[in-house]
Amino acid sequence: MQVDDRNRAAGGERDPKPGADPKPGVDPEPGPDSEPKPGSGRRPKAGGAAHVLGREGTAGGAILDVGAFLARDGSTGAPVAIDAENPHAGVLVGKRGTGKSYTLGVIAEELARVEGVSPIVLDPMGVFAGLGELPGGRVIDARIDPATLSPDVWPELLGLDPTGAAGSLLWRTVERRQNGCGALATASEDDPTSIAGILAEIETADAPDPVKRAASNHLRLADAWGIFDPAAPTMGELTGAEATVIDCRSLTPAAMAAVGHVIARGLYDYRIERGTGPLPWLLVDEAHAFLEGIGEPAFRTLFTRGRTPGVSLVCATQRPSALPDVAVSQADLVIAHRLTAERDVDALRDAQPAYLGEDLGRVLPSGTGEALVVDDRTESAHVVRVRERRTPHGGDSPTASGIEANRARAARRRNG
Numbered sequence: 001m002q003v004d005d006r007n008r009a010a011g012g013e014r015d016p017k018p019g020a021d022p023k024p025g026v027d028p029e030p031g032p033d034s035e036p037k038p039g040s041g042r043r044p045k046a047g048g049a050a051h052v053l054g055r056e057g058t059a060g061g062a063i064l065d066v067g068a069f070l071a072r073d074g075s076t077g078a079p080v081a082i083d084a085e086n087p088h089a090g091v092l093v094g095k096r097g098t099g100k101s102y103t104l105g106v107i108a109e110e111l112a113r114v115e116g117v118s119p120i121v122l123d124p125m126g127v128f129a130g131l132g133e134l135p136g137g138r139v140i141d142a143r144i145d146p147a148t149l150s151p152d153v154w155p156e157l158l159g160l161d162p163t164g165a166a167g168s169l170l171w172r173t174v175e176r177r178q179n180g181c182g183a184l185a186t187a188s189e190d191d192p193t194s195i196a197g198i199l200a201e202i203e204t205a206d207a208p209d210p211v212k213r214a215a216s217n218h219l220r221l222a223d224a225w226g227i228f229d230p231a232a233p234t235m236g237e238l239t240g241a242e243a244t245v246i247d248c249r250s251l252t253p254a255a256m257a258a259v260g261h262v263i264a265r266g267l268y269d270y271r272i273e274r275g276t277g278p279l280p281w282l283l284v285d286e287a288h289a290f291l292e293g294i295g296e297p298a299f300r301t302l303f304t305r306g307r308t309p310g311v312s313l314v315c316a317t318q319r320p321s322a323l324p325d326v327a328v329s330q331a332d333l334v335i336a337h338r339l340t341a342e343r344d345v346d347a348l349r350d351a352q353p354a355y356l357g358e359d360l361g362r363v364l365p366s367g368t369g370e371a372l373v374v375d376d377r378t379e380s381a382h383v384v385r386v387r388e389r390r391t392p393h394g395g396d397s398p399t400a401s402g403i404e405a406n407r408a409r410a411a412r413r414r415n416g
């Protein structure tokens, strides 16, 4: 492991990175990263950032100001930034209350200021609403177009065995309708891919009544999640905004997996097909909730191949052991707040053995807002203090009125 000991070596005994400034304190000479790119209104200036994580050398380009190096005595040193010029895959971990959501919010704020990128936040707790105050920022309800779910994922999404009678009836029905060759596909006044259209098609299917009933009941239950909407924003619309928060409060676990699947897969496919427009950064809080079921393979793809077409991903979770094995091992940026559960420390260390040593549990910083950042590009690790938010952070304890608002929101979803 190579540890940049400019303020505090994460690994203690390990060698500092060759060529790194061995003196604790502020790097006196900000590199060329401090030059803003000409002609870019939103592009943040580096403002003397001494160290850019996720970027080799001193090449210029967009950066995200996230905080400052943290010294052993608790003082802060040179500014620390994250590269935003290139796509990245990151994981952000830490036990409850250590600052994961807050740090994710800092990254989103910074991305919203960068020209040519578009942050999209999956917000399961409603703590990112403050980002809607950013110029061009918006908070939208979680909605997905049923047509964007391929026929094979429907049985699993609805908890049906794809090889069982009801699961395969559903699969075949969705397939026929998406191909425009269902019996009612053209007769229905509804969008042929709507839930109502699929239900109507199942009614006319040549299948035993109990099988049709089972498929229809599961479909109606899913409809009550309130997320299916043929007019849901397209990936082009999502990536066209300065910053988008997708409000996923009150969604069931299956609905979260569906939203995660559609957004993660959709952004990847969109970039593969179009290859133009702002580069999406998908920021996912409580990521383990979205990576269940049908969500998992879509995120796995983003972790392993997302950077090639230009999709960045940052997944925050208090349970790194619940992420797919590729998540931490493929991440080129690991931001670790305090972790105490042995299995979570192990998951982190096992996936990044080259950088994180046996004493990882001991060297993770303990203060709120402090994090160990592992940078795969420069093969180094640093302890940083994350800067304060510019927009309100909504991570406060739940209040009775907040819970009531959640209930009302869930009811609105159910009633369309």
Ligand SMILES: Nc1ncnc2c1ncn2[C@@H]1O[C@H](COP(=O)(O)OP(=O)(O)OP(=O)(O)O)[C@@H](O)[C@H]1O
Binding pocket: 094, 095, 096, 097, 098, 099, 100, 101, 102, 103, 318, 368, 369, 370, 385, 386, 387, 388, 389, 393, 395, 396
């Ligand atoms: N960098 C920071 N600067 C100042 N305050 C911070 C910072 N990071 C976190 N905090 C404070 O700590 C609180 C908890 O942070 P946060 O909500 O991000 O925790 P979390 O790790 O996401 O917790 P949970 O897992 O419960 O969602 C915040 O409400 C904020 O007040």
